[in-house]
Amino acid sequence: MDLKQLEAFVYVAKLNSFSKAADTIYLSQPTISSHINSLEKELGTQLLIRSTKEVYPTKSGLDFFVYAQNMLALRDEAIHTVSQGGSSIRGEISLLASSVPAQYLLPSLIAVFQKSYPDIFFKVRQSDSEQVGKLLSNCIFDFGITGTKLSGNRFVQTPFYHDTLVLAVPSGFKTPENISPEVLIKLLRTQPFIMREDGSGTRKELEKILLSLDLTIDQLITACSFNNTHGVLQAVSSGIGISFVSRASTAMYTQMGLIKTIELKDFTFKRNFYLLSKKEMILQPVQKLFHTYLLNYYKELQ
Template identity: 50%
Template sequence: MEMKQLEAFVAVVQYNSFSKAADMIYLSQPTISAHISSLENEIGAQLLIRSTKAVYPTQTGKELFHRAKSILALRDEAISSVSRIDRELMGEISILASTVPAQFLLPEIITAFQKQYPRIVFHIHQAGSQQVVEGLLGYRYDFGIVGTSVNSRCLLTVPFYHDRLVLIIPKSMPVNKGAMYRDLPAFLRQQPFVMRGDGSGTRVEMEQLLYKQGISVQNLNIVAYFHDTQSILSAVSQGMGISFVSKVAATAYEKTGQIKVYNLEQQAFTRQFHLVFKKEVVLSPVQRVFVTYLENYFANGNIAVYSEQRDCR
């Protein structure tokens, strides 16, 4: 068993394609196929299911995939520990993130990160929080980022950023702040409401916040559903209605005077964004550097703690 065989196998599983794998690791497709065939012959089992649309790992392939990634990570770690030139680290990191971190957190974080590590390239993909966890349990992404708690024995989580949901209101809408704060449920029921679509962490947190105020979604005058935060901000800025969004997402619209933003003070609902990755994976030097950087990026007193649940099957 050779490293090149493992690299080819890992690439095919990650990209579900022989041709894409060949492009990503700069080998010809026949060479990739030859590496996979040799690996299957050596192990004595089929590793991949080849269909007309994609390539998928067999159960044996899934087991080998995790071990292969760990072997390659340990190889990279050994090379890195000898060279000790972190700035020269090069590689790629793939992240599947929910809407708010993908659109409003990661651009800032990655820009700052690449000033120190300019040879590390990121592939950012966006999905709802539920889809992030499901996607991470597959094989294409190194990390996930979500704004809700993760209940999986297969995953580790690193909390790295505290966020808050804020009430956003069209600039043109007159608001009696005193009356609004005295009877927030009545105010929310009276206004047209722009709701986040199903499957997002913000939607889950919003429903919990409304529940604490004694309000169910059915009590609201919902005028539209949108499946991303940017669309909600745009809709509210156009006067469609009110809504709740992440504070970090509302900042730019508030600074340009397109919306009014209200913190709910004692009634505020805070949440934490988490970096998530597979428990059994050994982090490569590139991945480990990113995790450490993310833990220390926000200087607001947050301390990231690994949360591990064992017995993943």
């Protein structure tokens, strides 16, 4: 077993493709296949399921992926430590993020990050918080970002950004700028409500808000549901109804006069966004750099 074999397996598992792995690490596809066949023979188990449409790890392959990636991470760390390091670092970061961080937090962060590290490429996929937890367990993504803390202990979940949920209403909506909980309860019982889908972090935080107000989702007049925050804000601006959204998502809409946000008189609804990493994974230098940068960036911002 050598590092080239491990590298071939890791990239096939991450990219779900022999040809893409070959292009990425500059080896021929037959060489990639030979490396993985040798690994499987040496380990005495099948690591990859090969079909005409896709390639993906077996259960043994998922288990072995952790060890293989960790060994490569240690190699990269050793090289990085004894070389010049710094801004010359190259690589790719793959992120699986729920809708608010994917649409409203990550673009500005990546823009600032790449001014210092232009040779680091980002691959961002949007999903809801629940799916982030499910999909992060596979080989494809380095980190997950969610708008609510997930149950279980599969990941290290580090809060990095503190946000507030605000009530978004159409721009022509007539109501005081600062309302009491009693008025809020009446609004929620009588106004059409725009819902986020099951599994979203915003919806889970909404359930907590309703619980604090002695309400349930069933008591709301649900007009429609969207699987992303942009759809919710567009629906609010179109006059369909009201909704709770992250303050981080509202700036452009409020500045353009498309919606209004309502503050509550007696209390606020706070939420955290979390950076998720796999407990058993050793971070590669490029991953470690991003992890540290993100936490420091939002610490200074807030």
